[in-house]
Amino acid sequence: MEKQIALQLRGITKRFGPVLANKHVDLDVYRGEILAVLGENGCGKTTLMNMISGIYYPDEGQILIDGKEVVIRSPKDAFDHRIGMIHQHFKLVDLFSAAENIVLGLEKKGRYNLKEINAEVAKIAERYGFHLDPAKKIYDMSVSEKQTVEIIKVLYRGADILILDEPTAVLTPQEITRLFDVLRRMKEDGKSIIIITHKLNEVLEVSDRVAILRRGEHIATVNTDETNEAELTEMMVGRKISLNISRSAPVNAVPRLEVKDLNLFDKEGIQVLKDITFTANGGEILGIAGIAGSGQRQLLEAIAGLQPAADGSVLFYNPKKDRPVTFYHKSLKKVKEMAAQGAFHDRNLNDVSFRGMRDKAIRKWVESGDVLFREDEEMNLRGKDPLEIRQLGIHLSFVPEDRLGMGLVGSMDITDNMMLRSYRKGHAGFLDRKKPKEQAEEIIRELQVVTPGVSTPVRRLSGGNVQKVLVGREIAYAPKVLMAAYPVRGLDIGASYTIYRLLNRQKESGVAVMFVGEDLDVLLELCDRIMVMNGGRITGFVDARTTTKEEIGLLMVRTEQREEEAHE
């Protein structure tokens, strides 16, 4: 039987300012097939699909449905042409039941009868093999159930062409299998399904054909059973775009942070970190790899003092050797105690002891800058909160993955966000706004933050610019340890490289950088050493210069750490 073409794209082009997101894309989708759209992050997959579902409007080209040209200007237009898209971020009202969310916005004639709607929804669910209770509230649902609601919402509106944007990113393997079963059943029902993904194994498992996009261009469409993983990779990546990160060899790598046998339990008493032991060196970027949720976030938060670790230690070596003692973070009493233990020497390397001296004289001597530390200071950060850590004079910077939740205050402007770091400075209880403002202006200038001005709420900035502000603030704090969790998540290529350059510059100035990343290519190019975690444990360390993706991939799924690899 000849297959019918359901949807045709002809020469679709879309620009965002100077960026060409899609370039003359031609694509055919047949009835009763699953088409996978494959491509790397930022290759224009989602943009292309957003044009079909009415979120964007193409600059050039035509969209044809059943051979007729159509104009899709809004999601409603798309629905009228029986196209439905399931976005990565669900749009559901938490307080409503599944059925209420499904009928939301429909202006149907006749009485609104929830019982009938529930029955209709249950019928659709049964037809495609979903497990869904129409009366269940969204806030009681798991991610996979919410996705089911979104899919049924689209089906209820009579969609024949379904677009799923990275539907498996948030699902467990079992849920993925169930989703694929449902997709196959819909295919048999004559629906056209477009699934956007960058995971090759899923493409091979579920799709009939694969369309490969690279940098906004449609490279090829191949039949799934005539291709293999290697061929797809080659088409997807093309000529490998080498990352332009100039990685220098670590200079003077000295231990800066030493974590020993750290254990952490969450609120429910489940162990999220188990026997974590590693050293982060100054002048080095330590990459942390692992499947999302393997304890990377908790580890950084435990070090930053945001999560109380059960036991173990986090030792910080403050580089004080041969530097003058100050009263900045220490009381006179503490200085005297330390002198009695022989912690200081003078410029001629003689022991400093304040025995028999008056306080005033001690003060004078210390303030003259001639009293120096004999060794680096060693401090245990475990059990201290961020304020206590700061009061110890330890410059520890943390770029959390939740930028606008933990990192910055969205409704405050850039200056005020700078002050989150410095509000304790200033005189006699008054805030010093001048310096943070200068700092904000400097960050805007140096990192080329695109913003109308320093007084714009950071919430209004784009993701990349928000991240620049956050990273800029943390770097301006002159950290000794810089921890960054997924700092380039959601950022475009340009912004990502700015962040990489910033991290590299910090490394070169002797900072111990810890980088949690998800893109293995970037980890391999940026880091010096990579620590791999799985299930709250460290499963291995590798040298980023010599290792391969496959090696890291194996470590990411391994459950036990092998002894011989522990300190490679």
Next chain:
Amino acid sequence: MNIWLNFLLDSLAFGAVFVYGSTGEILTEKAGHLNLGIPGIMCMGGAGGCLFLSMVGQSSLPPFLIVLVGIFGSLLFSLLCGFIYSTLTITLRANQNVTGLALTTFGVGLARVIVNKLDPVKYLTSTKSLFRWPFADRTDSIQYMGVLFFLAIIIALVSGWVLFRTRIGLHLRAVGENPATADAVGINVTRYKYVATCIGSCIAGLGGLYYIVDYMGSQEAYLSVEALGWLSIALVIFVLWRPHMTILGATVFGVLYSVGSYLTNVSWIKVTMATTPLLKMLPYVVTIIVLIVSSIRNKKENQPPASLGLSYFREER
């Protein structure tokens, strides 16, 4: 016994003021807007009604037309307030709390000027009995239950039904919970917000008219409308955003509010001048207790609408 039955009926009649205020506020809050201008709007609704009644009160129009003219005046003035509030908070996205408080100050002041300038004979003495139809001839507590009392009950029941049993209600609640989602499925968020806020204001405004012209029927009544407005906002929390429950809640508030004056009839309780204000704060105490209990139970359905107090702007992330 008769005293207590009278007391209950009186509380019910008195509570109708709260039914108006709270139902209006609930509709507004369900659209995601916290309208603290309700006390001012109730004053303006009362003043508008009085102004129109003073024009037709002694004319030879049929009684039901005079009542309608009064209601029309009330609706007109409160709609104006509601429209000011909507324009500022929905279109211009001004801060809702500030706008609401300003509107209360404005409404209370302007209403006092208007009512003070009116001749009580023209709008009160001549029309009071018209509003108390069908119980105009009675002298017991039932006499207070006139046209506007029954209208309050009907409005509360209809609002509850619309909100929880119709498509429009579903859409309105979606707007108050998650406007971005509502927008994505093609609901006109701005229109829903405007209509809900304006209708809510109109309903609240009728409460002012009811209290001044019908329930109290005295020139001084306008002075206490503002306080009743604030109690209405408290009642919204007390009934956990359920319009039909305002009838019950308003009776409880009515009982608590006026229990002081009835306790003087009980021989073994001594109510002095000093204890009356203490008794008058009972409704607020009960509201605080309800807030605490509902917060501890933390049931999602009993929480305020999720986007209450937040402006919605499509292009903002």
